[in-house]
Amino acid sequence: MTVTDVIIVGSGPAGVGVAALLNQTNVDYLILEKKEVGCSFLQWPVNMEMITPSFPSNAFGQIDLNSICEATSPAFSFNKEHLTGDEYAEYLEAVVDYFKIKVQTDTEVLEVTKQKGGWVLSTNQENFFCKYLIWATGEFQNPQINHIEGAEHCLHSSYIKHPGSIQGDNFVVIGGYESGVQMAFDLVQANSSVTLINPNKIDDNLTSDPSKVLSPYTHEKYIRMKASRLYSEVLGEVVAVTKEESLYQLQLKDETIIKTDKIPICATGFSLVKKPIEEFITMRKDGTPKLVEETDEFYGQENLYLSGPSVRHDNHVFCFIYKFRQRFGVIVEDILKKEKYPKEDIAAYVSKWKVHGMYLSDLSCCDDECVC
Numbered sequence: 001m002t003v004t005d006v007i008i009v010g011s012g013p014a015g016v017g018v019a020a021l022l023n024q025t026n027v028d029y030l031i032l033e034k035k036e037v038g039c040s041f042l043q044w045p046v047n048m049e050m051i052t053p054s055f056p057s058n059a060f061g062q063i064d065l066n067s068i069c070e071a072t073s074p075a076f077s078f079n080k081e082h083l084t085g086d087e088y089a090e091y092l093e094a095v096v097d098y099f100k101i102k103v104q105t106d107t108e109v110l111e112v113t114k115q116k117g118g119w120v121l122s123t124n125q126e127n128f129f130c131k132y133l134i135w136a137t138g139e140f141q142n143p144q145i146n147h148i149e150g151a152e153h154c155l156h157s158s159y160i161k162h163p164g165s166i167q168g169d170n171f172v173v174i175g176g177y178e179s180g181v182q183m184a185f186d187l188v189q190a191n192s193s194v195t196l197i198n199p200n201k202i203d204d205n206l207t208s209d210p211s212k213v214l215s216p217y218t219h220e221k222y223i224r225m226k227a228s229r230l231y232s233e234v235l236g237e238v239v240a241v242t243k244e245e246s247l248y249q250l251q252l253k254d255e256t257i258i259k260t261d262k263i264p265i266c267a268t269g270f271s272l273v274k275k276p277i278e279e280f281i282t283m284r285k286d287g288t289p290k291l292v293e294e295t296d297e298f299y300g301q302e303n304l305y306l307s308g309p310s311v312r313h314d315n316h317v318f319c320f321i322y323k324f325r326q327r328f329g330v331i332v333e334d335i336l337k338k339e340k341y342p343k344e345d346i347a348a349y350v351s352k353w354k355v356h357g358m359y360l361s362d363l364s365c366c367d368d369e370c371v372c
């Protein structure tokens with residue numbers, strides 16, 4: 001059995017980013033990754049791009065929105081604002097190589113058990129023991145089609161690797177947030193006709209928080225798509241899908257029926273990959289894990305932390321990289337305190353991580369709304 005202080009499960013931005021901070025300390029850590037670094041990004045549909053723009057603004061104290069550690073910028077590496085999934089995975093790999101971050105690939109964590117003083121992880125390779133476990137398995141590999149009876153007759157949008165190559169008429173996309181609008185846009189670009197179904201008006205700008213409304217990048221596409229005769233929109237909630245021979249019938253909550261001969265495409269979201277640690281998670285009403293605000297430990301589970309887009313505190317949603325990276329420092333600070341690091345050393349790390357946008361403990365500032 002391999003023994004180490006900290007194990008991080010997952011080598012996406014959440015796992016590699018928190019490891020980059022641990023790498024600056026003497027705490028022993030290892031990332032376990034079931035496939036390869038940036039594996040989720042390598043699975044993205046080919047024409048999907050980061051919606052958060054990159055810009056090499058680091059030198060003036062505004063770190064690139066998609067950076068996961070200091071002195072790096074995807075915009076600088078690729079001379080591009082909106083990286084594809086393959087490009088972002090390459091950025092993560094470059095960070096791992098440059099900073100010599102310890103990752104063991106092809107190692108899938110299958111079982112986690114709590115033991116006195118730590119956690120035992122069974123994998124497809126060997127067993128591991130660690131005092132601190134950081135769960136960074138992301139959401140992309142856990143697509144969701146909830147609350148639709150007959151969901152087996154639908155296809156989740158994340159399984160369509162080449163949306164531009166699908167052609168025909170009468171496509172139906174369920175869900176009008178980022179992935180749904182992107183999917184409908186790609187279909188219209190490929191000269192296919194699409195109906196998009198969403199419970200609310202897509203361009204209602206009720207808040208400036210892009211975790212709750214369409215990002216400006218996708219909104220621009222939405223406006224272009226809306227001008228096309230190939231695009232139509234239905235306000236409503238799909239509750240059931242049936243299939244008879246080659247015809248799909250979608251029933252909405254208000255009993256409207258929509259028919260199509262194309263498999264309905266669900267852009268209905270993702271949720272945390274939690275299988276081997278499910279028993280340790282208390283859920284909030286919104287279906288995300290309940291966490292300790294000061295440390296991002298799972299509620300009631302000392303030394304088991306969450307890093308990544310499923311982090312929520314009150315109504316604050318940390319689903320983008322520029323948001324969840326600010327909690328990397330909070331996790332590592334807690335580990336350093338428990339390892340009895342000198343207070344002045346911890347303070348020095350924290351002030352450096354604050355400067356680099358990797359530490360945010362006072363969440364009251366997240367309430368600010370833009371006024372114009």
Ligand SMILES: Cc1cc2nc3c(=O)[nH]c(=O)nc-3n(C[C@H](O)[C@H](O)[C@H](O)COP(=O)(O)OP(=O)(O)OC[C@H]3O[C@@H](n4cnc5c(N)ncnc54)[C@H](O)[C@@H]3O)c2cc1C
Pocket residue numbers: 009010011012013014015032033034035036037038039040041049050051052107108109110136137138139140141179270273276307308309319320321322
């Ligand atoms: C479609 C989509 C588009 C997005 N676009 C943006 C964007 O433009 N900008 C932005 O900031 N955010 C975006 N996000 C949010 C996105 O979730 C994060 O940016 C990012 O992918 C999350 O990083 P992560 O490291 O938590 O997860 P991931 O990148 O998914 O990494 C998790 C890793 O864990 C590994 N893993 C899973 N289970 C195990 C296991 N049992 N054992 C070992 N390894 C395991 C996986 O193989 C994977 O490599 C998007 C999300 C989605 C779903």
